[in-house]
Amino acid sequence: MSEFLNFLSSANTQWVLLGSIILGFASGLIGSFVLLKKQSLIGDAMAHATLPGVCAVYIIFNVKSIPLFLVGAACTGLLATYLIQAIVKHSRIKTDASIGVVLSVFFGFGIVLLTYITKNTKGNRSGLDEFIFGQAAAMVKSDIQVIALGSLIIIIVSALFFKELKISIFDPQYAKGIGLPVSLFNLILMGLVVGIVVVGIQMVGVVLIAALLITPPLAARYWTDRLGRMAFLSGCIGGISGVVGTLISTAGDGLPTGPLIVLCASVIFLVSLLFGARKGLIIKAVRTT
């Protein structure tokens, strides 16, 4: 027990926990908008598509530099998102198939690059692995500052434009009719998703960061019928998952952080699915009998 308290009082742990709360809150918040816009899978594709970007940057510059990784991740993530929409616009392929194609091509390419790195860079791949699959214990104060600052900006932007994002998602035609630049707000939302994916991959990993966008709002939706409350609750669920996952991971001797965070969010989702006050299965069963 005292060991655990010692561990909690370490400055680095506190930084990591702070980072995981803010990141979890920001992704839960953005996730609410993404879920209602029915674009959760685009977030997933975007996250997977950051892998080749990170690897390519590592191959080209041959350094482990977090800012460079983030730039690489943002580039391929955005490219993938653009391609998904371009395919839908210029062909008869529907969004789901388009997402499937783009996700697998980018992720496949990323894995190829990753294998190349392992074979050709004299085994010095450690650090990259952690970046890709998420490892909170390996993070230092400067990493956390990037995460915290990025998340904070994302939270502020979505709070400022809450009303505009809401109407652009609920009724885009009407929003255009009253003169709101709906495509600008779609772009802002896309930018926020890229932002959260890019700052979050280091903690949660490219494979699972999307789950942190999708699961908290899904859980929150079972408790409320108001967007504001849902977004806030979803943020809290994301924050709690972040903290608990990170705690277990750092205390539990190198267990991967990303999967643990996502497992926490999933447990909260399951509880909400069953006991949710608005749409939970139990309350529905009670009402119909």
Add this chain to the structure above:
Amino acid sequence: MNALTIQNLSVTYDKQYALEDVNFSIPEGSLTGIIGPNGAGKSTLIKAILRLIPTISGEVTVYGKPYKKQRSLVGYVPQRSEVDWDFPTNALDVVLMGRYGHIGWIKRPNKKEVQYALDCLKKVGMEEFADRQISQLSGGQQQRVFLARALAQDAQVYFMDEPFVGVDAATERAIIKLMQEWKEQGKTVLVVHHDLQTVKDYFDHCLLLNKKPIECGPTSDVFTMDNLQRTYGGSISFLGNNQVMMQGG
């Protein structure tokens, strides 16, 4: 004074004309029914006027000035099927959206705006449903929420896309009452409508449309068997008995 003038408006879908060279104008304070067969481009016309879809040509003037400058004067009631009614929001919140143009960016609605929205709900007989999640409203009630939102917008020219589809009698009365009020206040209303039986009762002006305007003018002049035949072409036969009734009325 013309509230609305449309010149050379054309829209294409997949290289086929959905609307071809549409020209017409609507006098201030009129209630206009936009009538035409399925696929005639009635909803497309409204969306093209409001710049919700791309057009290949066309100018829209509202009270003598380009639409872009007069946007705040124009209100829109979309078809109910165009939004996700499972969205986590309540009736009052949807009506408040009608005030967003007045409130401006970033700012939150204040008490005055909320009261305004509540008054609008009251006018369509929905005040007791203000807190109701929108998915738990009936089709007619949802339509009245949309009406209240349009009311909250306080526009001069209103476009309504099939407001009477799938609504109960109470809602139908609410819509008609509201249209009359708007007319009395000198506002101009254009409604996509497809129940030919009620055209003469509801509208003082008609736009008969089939890809291009067939006729546009006072209902008593243009709503004739002959013009309907030209608008509906071969499909006029579905009118059946109404046809006789319309000629008699």
